[in-house]
Amino acid sequence: MSRAYNFAAGPAALPEAVLKTAQEELLEWRDAGASIVELSHRGPEFLEVAREAEADLRRLLTIPDDYAVLFLAGGATTQQALIALNFASPGQKADYVVTGHWGKTALKQVTPYVDINIAASGEDGGFRTIPARETWRLSKDAAYVHITANETIHGVEFRPAWGETPPDVGDVPLFADFSSSIASEPIDITRYGLIYGGAQKNLGPVGVSVLIVRRDLLERTGQPRANIFNYASHLQAESMLNTPPSYNWYLAGLVFKWMLAEGGVEEFARRSEEKSRLLYTTIDTSGGFYRNDVDPAVRSRMNVPFFLRDESLNDKFLIEAKDAGLISLKGHKVLGGMRASIYNAMPVEGVRVLAAFMKDFQNRHG
Numbered sequence: 001m002s003r004a005y006n007f008a009a010g011p012a013a014l015p016e017a018v019l020k021t022a023q024e025e026l027l028e029w030r031d032a033g034a035s036i037v038e039l040s041h042r043g044p045e046f047l048e049v050a051r052e053a054e055a056d057l058r059r060l061l062t063i064p065d066d067y068a069v070l071f072l073a074g075g076a077t078t079q080q081a082l083i084a085l086n087f088a089s090p091g092q093k094a095d096y097v098v099t100g101h102w103g104k105t106a107l108k109q110v111t112p113y114v115d116i117n118i119a120a121s122g123e124d125g126g127f128r129t130i131p132a133r134e135t136w137r138l139s140k141d142a143a144y145v146h147i148t149a150n151e152t153i154h155g156v157e158f159r160p161a162w163g164e165t166p167p168d169v170g171d172v173p174l175f176a177d178f179s180s181s182i183a184s185e186p187i188d189i190t191r192y193g194l195i196y197g198g199a200q201k202n203l204g205p206v207g208v209s210v211l212i213v214r215r216d217l218l219e220r221t222g223q224p225r226a227n228i229f230n231y232a233s234h235l236q237a238e239s240m241l242n243t244p245p246s247y248n249w250y251l252a253g254l255v256f257k258w259m260l261a262e263g264g265v266e267e268f269a270r271r272s273e274e275k276s277r278l279l280y281t282t283i284d285t286s287g288g289f290y291r292n293d294v295d296p297a298v299r300s301r302m303n304v305p306f307f308l309r310d311e312s313l314n315d316k317f318l319i320e321a322k323d324a325g326l327i328s329l330k331g332h333k334v335l336g337g338m339r340a341s342i343y344n345a346m347p348v349e350g351v352r353v354l355a356a357f358m359k360d361f362q363n364r365h366g
């Protein structure tokens with residue numbers, strides 16, 4: 001079987017060019033005499049890979065010098081717990097804006113450490129929209145305000161059509177989970193105190209997380225914690241406090257180079273706009289055969305959940321899609337239905353093929 005168009009939410013499709021380079025370099029990295037995955041993380045070869053990856057990510061995302069970049073072994077959920085340990089004093093308030101499943105997960109990770117203030121939540125409305133900024137009840141003395149830039153399961157994303165993005169939260173630093181939308185469009189890093197994300201969607205393979213943090217915040221005392229949970233120590237050790245997930249870091253570095261060569265985040269913003277518009281139009285013009293329930297002002301450009309009117313056709317849809325070379329379209333169990341994740345590695349052509357398949361399926365079963 002040839003490679004299919006893979007709509008998985010994460011681990012997700014990687015650019016084919018990246019996989020080919022990794023394949024060519026797997027047995028021997030350049031002239032090192034060994035694979036990069038076999039070499040010491042302290043050796044000159046891996047140090048070069050690590051430094052290039054950081055430099056490329058800084059260029060890709062226009063990360064200012066007063067922001068540190070960490071490559072960490074834990075997943076995004078681990079960072080959700082660590083941000084409270086590092087940046088909130090015991091019992092201090094932290095504001096959370098909950099716009100879907102992952103915002104709720106973030107809350108669970110910090111419950112023991114901070115006095116949570118749910119400043120706004122879309123849960124009553126089934127997370128189909130983002131509560132208007134005017135309704136948020138922020139605390140003045142919060143350690144930070146946490147948002148989820150893109151909710152991977154519920155398919156809601158902060159978009160300009162909703163209001164000022166990112167939202168103005170005054171002097172309190174804005175922390176954002178960017179796991180599923182990082183590098184999909186230009187963002188002004190200086191509007192955030194901290195950005196984090198697991199790499200397994202837009203940045204590379206699962207097994208490494210990226211954290212971008214304003215350096216002055218690392219001076220906060222936070223909570224009593226082991227050194228391994230201390231971001232400042234990770235920075236001091238150049239993200240090598242653990243033996244780092246070197247192969248994942250290397251692969252992410254290849255993805256950064258690929259994104260730069262393809263035209264950078266401006267180009268991925270254009271492609272994301274085109275891909276998501278194509279898919280939402282297919283759904284919205286299906287006369288109800290397909291349905292997406294999200295407020296159009298906050299529809300995600302990355303993850304498109306949709307439902308068939310006749311849910312008894314779900315299995316048939318998935319089987320026929322697979323036969324057409326389209327895989328991983330089954331929705332997350334929290335919502336059911338279908339979900340197409342269309343991250344940077346998904347070519348526009350893949351979404352065209354999916355849209356054509358959906359129309360054809362509707363013609364045959366509608």
Ligand SMILES: Cc1ncc(COP(=O)(O)O)c(C=O)c1O
Nearest residue numbers: 075076077078102152179180198
């Ligand atoms: C937005 C978001 N945040 C957090 C997570 C959790 O990431 P991890 O599995 O790396 O802990 C995910 C995973 O899909 C996600 O989509």
